[in-house]
Amino acid sequence: MFSPIKNTKVYEQVIAQIKDMIDKGILKKGDKLPSERNLVQQLMVSRASIREALRALEVIGLIECRQGEGNYIKTSFQDNLFEPLSIMFMLEGSDPEAIWELRKIMEVEAAGLASKRITCEQLSQLKEITEKFMNCGDENINAEIDKQFHYKISECSGNVLIFNILKTVSTLVDHFIVDARKLILAHKENKEILFNQHNEIYLSMEKHSSAGARKAMREHLDFANKYMKKEN
Amino acid sequence: MFSPIKNTKVYEQVIAQIKDMIDKGILKKGDKLPSERNLVQQLMVSRASIREALRALEVIGLIECRQGEGNYIKTSFQDNLFEPLSIMFMLEGSDPEAIWELRKIMEVEAAGLASKRITCEQLSQLKEITEKFMNCGDENINAEIDKQFHYKISECSGNVLIFNILKTVSTLVDHFIVDARKLILAHKENKEILFNQHNEIYLSMEKHSSAGARKAMREHLDFANKYMKKEN
Structure with a gap:
């Protein structure tokens, strides 16, 4: 042997x-x-x-x-597999802009793929997550729901590599942008804007519109990024 | 400590x-x-x-x-970093479609970023690489030039994370699609088509046209992918 x-x-x-x-x-x-x-x-x-x-x-x-x-x-290998990648990101990652840029590229395209590949079951799971947004007053829970939403979209992309890279990237973004939502929600009117953005992404999944999903995701991420910059 | x-x-x-x-x-x-x-x-x-x-x-x-x-x-971490990833692909029964999809997403966007960030020096390096294409009859050298071209574009993206991921993804693609160029160049007329596609990408860099660069790269990769599928 x-x-x-x-x-x-x-x-x-x-x-x-x-x-x-x-x-x-x-x-x-x-x-x-x-x-x-x-x-x-x-x-x-x-x-x-x-x-x-x-x-x-x-x-x-x-x-x-x-x-x-x-x-x-x-x-199953997903858990540890991207460990080396995340360490590299830390070492290279003096530049949060680069990480954010990568995340945006990957997540916009993941949304596009997901809109075409999302199953009925996944769609109803995503609907459930989206509906939780407005109905919950607890910001800690909302932040968790927000994560779940993005996680679900990248899972629905149906590409295990994209899913894993995004998972790693998201961990790193969280690392740099602590409580991103808090910064955005310091402005009360943003709660509804955030909900609408997520809802827009969900609706494009329902319509299986790739262009719509990519556009909605891009707008959402650009909005979030702009806010973070403004506050920092 | x-x-x-x-x-x-x-x-x-x-x-x-x-x-x-x-x-x-x-x-x-x-x-x-x-x-x-x-x-x-x-x-x-x-x-x-x-x-x-x-x-x-x-x-x-x-x-x-x-x-x-x-x-x-x-x-520098590129060399070993995706070793675990390539082993995972072997075990997962390897889905070249997923790798190719990831590569396409990353490389199209890398081209878009590169068109905006490429320096004068990088531009003349890319021009030199592009000009070598038509002037060289040795296919082994041409294959190497082809690699250099794509490598340079991702380097010019100015995002070290994108650069590293693309480099390792390309290694994985090479692992599955051995001598991709040979498959394409089994058809003589494709030599000029390949040159024109690379030249188109180069010209969009010269014009600093992000939309042009993304379009040209997408067309090039779609062309290559279609050929590989047809031949396999």
């Missing part, structure tokens, strides 16, 4: 071999990896190197180590 | 603390991490745990271990 390893950066080669077996379809989602001892024998490297490689794969979110059971290829 | 660690999954917490210091701006690109021994003392965990955490960060592409010098936060 595996073949012995020769070179210097041992753990890298352990990973390369595991990756290769995934590429060839020998290892699949949910599969159990050979035991550490087994890997030591097959690859002829130290147990420490095997462990380093396995830990790295665990950090990446590719495998999970179940206590007493062994190591398994995960069946 | 660091604080002692209590819980079970020790290496995860080592990573979390390093991440936190990056988040707070205490650790920056190119910075040297404390020595392994130092980390052992500060975090009060075993050397093995420290090493596991460092290896994982190395695999992610966040730090590099320089022989005899110590561990440094990298200054």
Whole structure:
């Protein structure tokens, strides 16, 4: 199954071999990896190197180590996968403008895709979220609903990459723009404006209008961004 | 600087603390991490745990271990960063459509931004790349020029996040669509079409026309995508 390893950066080669077996379809989602001892024998490297490689794969979110059971290829990867991306964003991200620009591009297009791909079930979920907006007086809950709304739209884009990147980007935007809604809602008249903007996005989903969805999302984000700039 | 660690999954917490210091701006690109021994003392965990955490960060592409010098936060992260992403795609049975969709969105918008932000120097570099297209008979070199062209455009977007994501997405597209150009150029008349499309993109940069750049890039990518589908 595996073949012995020769070179210097041992753990890298352990990973390369595991990756290769995934590429060839020998290892699949949910599969159990050979035991550490087994890997030591097959690859002829130290147990420490095997462990380093396995830990790295665990950090990446590719495998999970179940206590007493062994190591398994995960069946779902979204959670940890974009961890490295978010760290990079932190290191590169002295520039909130760049993050906001990326978010806008991705979210406007996600809305466009979602309008075409949204299912009946998703549409009624989105309707429910939208209706909660006006009916709730608690701003903390409203802020949460706001997040859910945007999260749902990117999910409905049907593109798992776009969904994951937007998720990461949103986390970062939240990081820079703490309580964005509070800044906007310092002006009372904005509550209705915000509701109308979200409702407009929802209605374009109902009509499956890609152009409408992109326009409504762009207007909403431009509005929010303008406010944040003004207040900061 | 660091604080002692209590819980079970020790290496995860080592990573979390390093991440936190990056988040707070205490650790920056190119910075040297404390020595392994130092980390052992500060975090009060075993050397093995420290090493596991460092290896994982190395695999992610966040730090590099320089022989005899110590561990440094990298200054450029593109190379390894999307390693986990490419592995995920292998496991997910890989949906090239999703990757292509993401690439198209990002690259069309990158072209739009580039048209507004491109400097005189970048413009003349892009002109040089564009002119090489028609004058070169060697397809291997042309394929390389093609890559350079797209790379330059995303660089000129002036958004380092967009640039990095596009670079890694392109790598993924290359992985699935081997020798895309060869497929297109199996039809002789396409050589001129490809040149004209790239030239059109270049000209829109010269005019600093955002709408023109986005349109030209979209047409180019749609053309390429259609061909690949037809041939596969």
